[in-house]
Amino acid sequence: MATSAPDQLSPRAREIVAAARELLEQDGAAGLSMRGVAERVGIRAPSIYKHLPDKEALEDAIISDGFAELAAVFAPALAARDPLSELAAAYRRFASAHPHLYRLMTERPLRRERLAPGAEEAAAGPVIAAVGGDEHLARAVWAFAHGMTILELNGRFPPGADLDAAWERGIAAFRG
């Protein structure tokens, strides 16, 4: 039986996780059902349980992959002339490209012990570095970026609102 750390998944389990990721990105978390995942793989839902213990394990694997990908898009931004702006732009692009994945990654408490080790830190590190090591300021910046992102995904800004301008105002404020 598969364990929960993503790196230790069997090849077949990874296929199932990949199918689940596709289904999530297409239909959102509400559409992510064991039946739906199984259908994409070409098997029946109960067969999934031979490879993964339960639906939570499936979600955790997707989330863990998401953090690794976020860390990967952050890495080059740190080397730019204006790291904070580049990080913000990368963050925004990531959420825009994978809105349902982004929701899954942020809308629930992290089960940190079930993620790939270091995945969260790899994504958080660049932000702390970009603000000069002040972790309080880094959290404020993250809150701003997440707020802009999730309020947009939730359709909470008025139609026609200039969100580029709002992002710029926020980044400018935090750049000091």
Next chain:
Amino acid sequence: MATSAPDQLSPRAREIVAAARELLEQDGAAGLSMRGVAERVGIRAPSIYKHLPDKEALEDAIISDGFAELAAVFAPALAARDPLSELAAAYRRFASAHPHLYRLMTERPLRRERLAPGAEEAAAGPVIAAVGGDEHLARAVWAFAHGMTILELNGRFPPGADLDAAWERGIAAFRG
């Protein structure tokens, strides 16, 4: 049959909305079922439909009330010496006192046509005023406040993180 604007609800419908609000605040949106609401009122679930068209109308009424309450706690903050800090503190207190209501109010697109007229504007106006009328900046500030709030509610900050400090850093940045 009841219409959707909260002010036009019948007295019995208002009783049902009040019960729903209690249930929401206790169990969250996932626990807000028509059966559960009915039980609190002392009737059976199908009877609710004689007073409100569907579950969405129930939620819209709760959300509309929430905006009115948020506007009410904002009003005195505007008169303070440091309006931005006071607004942020009021926002944080509101969300902390009514976490499930806060989620319901922010996690989905607003059906603005079904809210009490002016409810959203009454809550947004003070923020715009506090930043000197710059709507882009106001959106950035709101995003920061929402980000801090929802990331805390979602349990996303590390245990022991000094969130007072993060709030202060953010407000300081936006105060300029």
Next chain:
DNA sequence: GTCTATATCAAGATAGAC
């Protein structure tokens, strides 16, 4: 490792009697 059959649960909403 896959299947069928099933247990279990819970939800929103409607029909029609009273």
Next chain:
DNA sequence: GTCTATCTTGATATAGAC
């Protein structure tokens, strides 16, 4: 305006045969 009875849908997960 309330009730009982029911429809319809959908979910996670288990048992046990092959």
